[in-house]
Amino acid sequence: MIKLFRTSYFALIILFIYIPISIVIVFSFNSGQSVFNWNGFTTDWYATFFRNSPFIKSIVTSLFVAMISTTISVIIGVLASVGLSRLKPISRSAWFSIANIPLINADVITAVSLMAVFIIAGMKFGIVTLIMAHVSFNVPYVLITVMPRIKIVDKNLINASSDLGASKFQTFFKIILPMLRPVIITATVICFAMSFDDFIISYFTSGGDTNVSTFIYSAKKIKPYVFAFGTILVAIIAFAIIIWNIINIISQKKQESIKQIRDGKYKLKQVMNLQKKINKYQEILNSKTKIKITGNLILLIKYIWLKIKILLIKIKRYDQKIQKLEWKIYRLKDEIRYEKKLRINNAKSKKRLEQLKTLIINNEKKQRKQRIQNALVKLENKVEKQRLEINWYDNHARHIQEKIDGIDDLIFNLKNNQLNTANISKKSERWYAKKYKALEFKKAILIEGKIKYKLRMAVNRIEEIQKIKTKKQVDIAVKLNEIKNKVFIRIPLVSEINIDKMQQRLNFYRHKLINKEQKLDDLYKVISRKIAEILNPDNDKYRPKIWISRSWKWLVALIVFAASFTGLTVAYIRNNIYDLIIANWGEYIDIDLIGKFENEFNVNVNYQEYDSNETLYNKLYTIDYDVMMPSDYMVQRLEQENRLEKLNVDKLKMWGKTASSDYYNKSQDNKDLEISSKLLDVMSSSKIESGSNENLSITDYSVPYFWGDLIVVVNSTHVGIKDWLFNTYNAKLTANTSSEIDESSLSWDIFQKAADSGFNVVLNFDAKNIFQIGLQQLYQTENANDLAEIDAASVYVKNLVTKNNVFLQGDELMTTLGSGNFDIAMVYNGDAIWSNKVFNHEDDDNASNDKSNIFYFGRPGRNGMGTNVFSDNMVMSKNSKHKDLAYNFINFMYENALDNTKSVGLTSPVQKAIDDVVMDDQFKRYASIYQPLIDQNTNYKSEAFKFNAKIDNYMMDLFNSIISGKN
Structure with missing residues (x-):
């Protein structure tokens, strides 16, 4: 097993490295x-x-x-x-x-x-x-x-x-x-x-x-287009490595050829092969016979088996074993010589020590005396070290003698016991004889010495291996020669019956002979020409080169670098002279719309992505965006810090209104771009604190981009979770769906109870979303009114998220849900739909129509609870240098709202796009969950997160403290 591991270790490492790369390549074609x-x-x-x-x-x-x-x-x-x-x-x-x-x-x-x-x-x-x-x-x-x-x-x-x-x-x-x-x-x-x-x-x-x-x-x-990029990158690297290796191989072969020419071995193998074939055809023509392999299958198998045995002898590496034993013999002999050499050197050192002591006494010069004293100290240390080693050898010899004496005493006692034992059985006699033999053998080893015994055994082993090797080789060679003449049969070409056929055969071999001789002559000419090129000092090819001949490699590298640098510089400048800078959430747009917008308005867009509102906020310290898509509460924060441009509704094409007022009062020509009134009602409640007397909300500074609400997702395909859900909450599905749980059945404590029951809980890694669980459970609200409520919610949240089966995930939450590796999760409604579609392979035309692998979706609404209704909104930076183009982009996104929402999967702000999507076959079964639940009954509350600097900062500090203590 160890030998197998040693031989396959490198292969295992290669597999460990390249299996992930292979998976990327395969799934790029998924x-x-x-x-x-x-x-x-x-x-x-x-x-x-x-x-x-x-x-x-x-x-x-x-x-x-x-x-x-x-x-x-x-x-x-x-x-x-x-x-x-x-x-x-x-x-x-x-x-x-x-x-x-x-x-x-x-x-x-x-x-x-x-x-x-x-x-x-x-x-x-x-x-x-x-x-x-x-x-x-x-x-x-x-x-x-x-x-x-x-x-x-x-x-x-x-x-x-x-x-x-x-x-x-x-x-x-x-x-x-x-x-x-x-x-x-x-x-x-x-x-x-x-x-x-x-x-x-x-x-x-x-x-x-x-x-x-x-x-x-x-x-x-x-998405797999990232795998496509990875595959292209791997292909480019592999191509570069292959080209580099080909160049090195060609260069190496060239150097080897030069060396072979100087050693007289250039193309020697090809010459020998051609000469061998020429000799073969000459022999056929001279003897008028040819060799044919026997048709006797048994003889052929015997011949092949003998050839295999010869290979097996080489595989057993007898010569290598002999070399190892010879090295062992050398070390053992060196160890034996060391003791003798040690005693001789010790005697010489003692003699030299006496001489130095005499020199010190007789020498009166102080400086000379000091040098002798230093040499004396070194020599004394050397003598002492030698003495200790000699003492060890002497003690070891005494110890060996004691063992020999002990064996003699044991043999003497055993013989006395045997003689004093009456009627000794034959079995006992055999035991005594075996014991005497073992003791005598052990005594002989001790007398000879362990090292000398190992030396003798190594010499004997070499003789045995040599005998085995010689015997096997001789035996197989004899058998091979005996059977070879039977396997390769000589058949005469001469035929008295058919002279013409015999002449055709002879002409065939003459033609073969002439062909091989011609090839040999051509090969000799090539060899002669090469020898003349390399060894002739007067050859123009090997005279001192001019500068360009010596430095062409550097020149080519410089040209390639300059071309690459110029090309990349031009590409970078063309792609990075921006007319508009946009910041959006990752994978939050139909990516084809960027190219369409650039082509329609003949502009260049710098499109950047971020993974959280806080990341966007931090990036504003280093870059001024033209258009951003922050969430509702972040819109409030940015406006309170005077970072946003108040929108000019006359430049916007969309229109919409709430029951109390018109926000975008446009002509009926833009009816197709009407914003959902439910969404505007929620947005209008997100007020902005301003020093003026204006009653402002986020609708004055933003238009909605996507919206949705926070829901509970249950993986109904996992064993036990469905029964637990219906037994614990007496949950029931809504009348018109097979996957939506009635909101009156659920409570936000579902995550706590699921975690306590041993199920895997996955939560959206966002401080406000996670604190909402505690605030809803304790106060039936998404937004805390004071720090005391945050403190109380933090206790509940800490008890939940610190459990080992509760996982906090950001963007990777989509991957987890899409693979079905969860029991219960908190996620946005659009992301839940996308994940279930991926889990069911609903975007694959080749997949079956069986949609049994469903998730259950629910919005907790028991006891006056509700959920957060979010809106991600398009806003303009106050420092935007391209405001007219920014308005064009906002209008463009509304004109293409249907394509955008189908690509991303989140709820569109445009009412017509919502109506079209829920009628689409891909979304029809998700119609109820696709539209956020707002005021469908008096007990259910849907609100947006509000921004409060003091409360939000305090909450973030507590949240960071909680997650830092999570394993």
């Missing part, structure tokens, strides 16, 4: 949106990838930043390495350690530190800060790669170049740089890979420039 189940083959995701304008732009940004930062880092790192190599060892080590601190420092600390430096310096976050950040962590990689190589550079070469009149500039470029070329290439590859792949530092320092890692991280749903 026809469904799931990344867990295979739904069929398609290449559509590759087309989706190339249509994804923001993703392509992020890749261009990553490549551009990687190239620039790598170039700068390599230049700085190489020059720094050369400079450090000229310092004293202590100074060099100290500075090298300081330079490598970024490598051992946590990336998040480096990222936050760099962000703070850029803010203090007053720099605008963008491509410059991103490149500077990447250079800061790439330079240490260059140092640790180049420094070990530069340490072993022969200083005599540098001194020789100076002695021959070379300047420092010439020494660096003609001596040092060529020797560092392999490690510089390695450092370049490492820096490029680290820069292209970096996420954490880029996330904090990129500003308006999004690289590919940040883009993928911000995506709410990992």
Whole structure:
């Protein structure tokens, strides 16, 4: 088993590394949106990838930043390495350690530190800060790669170049740089890979420039087009590696050919093969016979088996075993010689010690006396060490003698017992004889010495292996020769009956002979020409080369670099001269709409994604967006901080009103863009605190983008959860659906009870959403009125989320639900629908129509409870430089609301889009859950989260304290 593990260890490591890559490649061709189940083959995701304008732009940004930062880092790192190599060892080590601190420092600390430096310096976050950040962590990689190589550079070469009149500039470029070329290439590859792949530092320092890692991280749903990108990346890397290896193989073969020519072995194998065939055809023509393999299957099998036995003898590695035994014999002999040598050296050391003592007495010079004294001390230590070793050998010899005497006494006692025992049985006699033999053998080993015994056994073993090897080889060779003549039969070509047929056969072999001789002549000509090229010093090919001949590789590399740099620069500039900067949630838009908007208005859009309202808020310190999609409470916060532009309704095409007032009073021509009145009622309750007397709400600063509510999702396919749900809450499904639980049946304590019952609970990782559970359960409200309510809710929340079977998840919640790896979860209604569709493979045309794998959906409404109705809204930054274009974008999204909501799965703000979606076959069965539940009965309350700086900050502090204590 151990041998199997040793032989398969590398294969296991390779499997561990490449199985995930293989999964990515396979699922890039998956026809469904799931990344867990295979739904069929398609290449559509590759087309989706190339249509994804923001993703392509992020890749261009990553490549551009990687190239620039790598170039700068390599230049700085190489020059720094050369400079450090000229310092004293202590100074060099100290500075090298300081330079490598970024490598051992946590990336998040480096990222936050760099962000703070850029803010203090007053720099605008963008491509410059991103490149500077990447250079800061790439330079240490260059140092640790180049420094070990530069340490072993022969200083005599540098001194020789100076002695021959070379300047420092010439020494660096003609001596040092060529020797560092392999490690510089390695450092370049490492820096490029680290820069292209970096996420954490880029996330904090990129500003308006999004690289590919940040883009993928911000995506709410990992779709297979990301796998398509990964597959393309793997293919490019594999192609580059293959080309590089082909070039190396060709170069290596060329060098081997030169060596073979100089050794007289060039194409020797081909010559021998051709000569062998020529000899064969000559023999056939001379003897007028040919060799034919027998048709006797038994003889053929015997012949093949004997050949296999010869191979088996080689596999058993008799020569290797003999070599190991010879090495063992050498070590044993050396150990035997060591004791003799030790005693001789000890005697010489004692004699020398006496001589030194005499010299000290007779020598009167103080300085001379001191040197002799030092030598005397060293010699005394050596003599003492030898004495201790000799004592060990003497003690060991006495110990062995004691064992021998003990064996003699034991043999004597056994013989007395045997003689004194009357009527001893034959079995006992055999036992005594066996015991005497074993004791005598042990005594013989002790007398001979353990080391000498091992030595004798090793010599005997070598003789045995040699005999076995020789015997097997001779026996098989004899049998092989006996059977060979029976397997390969000579058949005469001469036939007296059919002269013409005989002549045809002879002509056939003559033609074969002439053909092989011609090939041999051609091969000799090739060999002669090669020998003349390599060994002839007057050959023009090997005269000193001009500059371009010597430096063409560097020239090609420079041209490729310049072309790549120019191309990436042009691509980056074209993609990053933005007319509009948009910030949106990850995977929160039909990505084709970005390209359509750019084409329709002939503009370039910088589309960025974020994963939470707080992330968006923090990014506003480094970048000014034109259009953003924050949630309702964040709209209130941004306006209170005077960051938002009040909307001009005359520039908006949509219209809508509540029972009390008109918010977007437009002509009936825009009836198709009417906003849901229920949504506007909820939004109008989100008031904005203002110093003026105006009664303002978020509808004055935003228009809704998507909306929905927070619901409970139960995985009905898991064993036990369905019975537990109906038994615990006496739950009943609504009359018109097979999956929606009546709201009057549920309470927000369902998560606490489910966790206590051992079910896996997954909660949306958002402080307000999680605290809503406690506030609803204690006070039947989403919004706390004071800090005391927050304190009480925090106790309830802590008791819930600290349980081991309760999991807090952000964007990965979508993946968990889509794979069905949960029992009960809290999620937004649109995300719940998308997850159930993925779980059922409903987007796959090849999937079955069986939709039995359903989730149960419910909104807790027992005892006056309700849920949060959220709205993510399009707002304009007060610092927007493209306000007219921002209005065009907002109107464009409303005109394409139906496509947007079908792609994302969340509830559209446009009433017509809502009506069309719920009639669509894909959404029909989710119609009731797709539309947020608002005021359908007097006991159910739906409210939006309100922003209160004091309460929200206090809640966030408590929430961070709670989750920091969760395992």
